[in-house]
Amino acid sequence: MNVLIINGPNLNLLGKREIDVYGNVAFEDFLESLRLKYQGDKISYFQSNSEGEIIDHIHANGFEVDGIILNAGAYTHTSLAIADAVAAIKSPVVEVHISNVHKREKVRHKSMLSAVCSGVLLGFGLDTYRLAVEALKGL
Numbered sequence: 001m002n003v004l005i006i007n008g009p010n011l012n013l014l015g016k017r018e019i020d021v022y023g024n025v026a027f028e029d030f031l032e033s034l035r036l037k038y039q040g041d042k043i044s045y046f047q048s049n050s051e052g053e054i055i056d057h058i059h060a061n062g063f064e065v066d067g068i069i070l071n072a073g074a075y076t077h078t079s080l081a082i083a084d085a086v087a088a089i090k091s092p093v094v095e096v097h098i099s100n101v102h103k104r105e106k107v108r109h110k111s112m113l114s115a116v117c118s119g120v121l122l123g124f125g126l127d128t129y130r131l132a133v134e135a136l137k138g139l
Helices: 027-037 051-061 073-077 080-088 127-138
Strands: 002-007 042-047 067-071 093-097 119-122
Touching (some): 002 051, 027 042
Parallel strands (some): 002 067, 093 119
């Protein structure tokens, strides 16, 4: 499988920010272990704090990869533009969140992306990304 992980704003600070919510492991360290677990698969990674860059990356890859794992961060709750980008591509997209957003502030309970994604996984820490790889393998 050829899987692309896209992380949105502030996820470049994993391992440093709000450790009680997101844990103390940097995403790059976790990604290395994920790639080791799925050595037969290609797992690419892109992170941006910019909505436009995320959309451009979805457009550029969404017809080529076998699946996309998308953690749009706070854009999940605000970006109709990212939702439109996901709806426009052929690759299946799994929306992921490290925390259980339904246990957090009410504004985080609504996703603009869920309706255009193949599925949603949340609340299992960084392991949510592994679960998303498994979900994509099952599609």
